Amino acid sequence: MNWKKSSEENKMILTEDYVRKTIEEVAPLVEEESGLKCDVKDFKLKFKLISSPLASYNIKNHELRFSKYISCNGNCFYLILGHELMHHSQYHTFKDLQKREKEFISSKGLKDKLIWSNPFNSLIEGDATLVEMNLQEKYFKNAKAGEIRNLSYLYWRGMLCEKFNDGKDRKGINELYTAPVGELIKIFGENTIFL
Numbered sequence: 219m220n221w222k223k224s225s226e227e228n229k230m231i232l233t234e235d236y237v238r239k240t241i242e243e244v245a246p247l248v249e250e251e252s253g254l255k256c257d258v259k260d261f262k263l264k265f266k267l268i269s270s271p272l273a274s275y276n277i278k279n280h281e282l283r284f285s286k287y288i289s290c291n292g293n294c295f296y297l298i299l300g301h302e303l304m305h306h307s308q309y310h311t312f313k314d315l316q317k318r319e320k321e322f323i324s325s326k327g328l329k330d331k332l333i334w335s336n337p338f339n340s341l342i343e344g345d346a347t348l349v350e351m352n353l354q355e356k357y358f359k360n361a362k363a364g365e366i367r368n369l370s371y372l373y374w375r376g377m378l379c380e381k382f383n384d385g386k387d388r389k390g391i392n393e394l395y396t397a398p399v400g401e402l403i404k405i406f407g408e409n410t411i412f413l
């Protein structure tokens with residue numbers, strides 16, 4: 219592996235070359251697993267020197283951001299990347315997703331924490347976690363990622379598994395992205411949060 223080990227155990231320093239190479243490896247797997255389109259030429263890479271968040275995707279400029287000093291075991295960076303690339307695929311494939319989410323938030327007057335627990339975010343994070351965990355099962359079994367998973371994300375993933383044949387009905391899941399918000403509320407509730 220191309221990790222550079224830092225002084226603290228399990229803390230690795232990511233290099234730009236390593237991240238680029240890993241994106242090229244993981245993007246086709248995300249496409250295959252989700253049936254969505256992942257255009258890796260569409261965004262630039264940016265590293266952050268802070269420890270939190272571990273990784274994020276910026277919808278506005280299609281940038282992926284990572285903590286340069288990342289705490290990660292084995293292949294878990296593949297999973298972190300798979301999750302963030304899935305966010306890129308979601309917004310890249312469904313161009314009005316962000317607009318619809320914003321409209322819902324403003325129509326409900328949601329604030330602070332509740333913004334985070336709206337039904338669009340439940341779909342977005344639940345599905346990214348579903349794809350990430352499927353990648354682990356198929357390709358990166360030794361990745362130790364459990365401790366970095368958010369309980370709400372796991373709960374939303376569970377909802378998708380329950381309704382869509384253990385998460386295998388990709389057509390059904392992908393149709394949710396353009397379905398009326400009422401369909402999402404039926405599955406996730408209006409502001410489900412699980413802390």
Ligand SMILES: [Zn+2]
Pocket residue numbers: 301305342343346
């Ligand atoms: Zn996410």
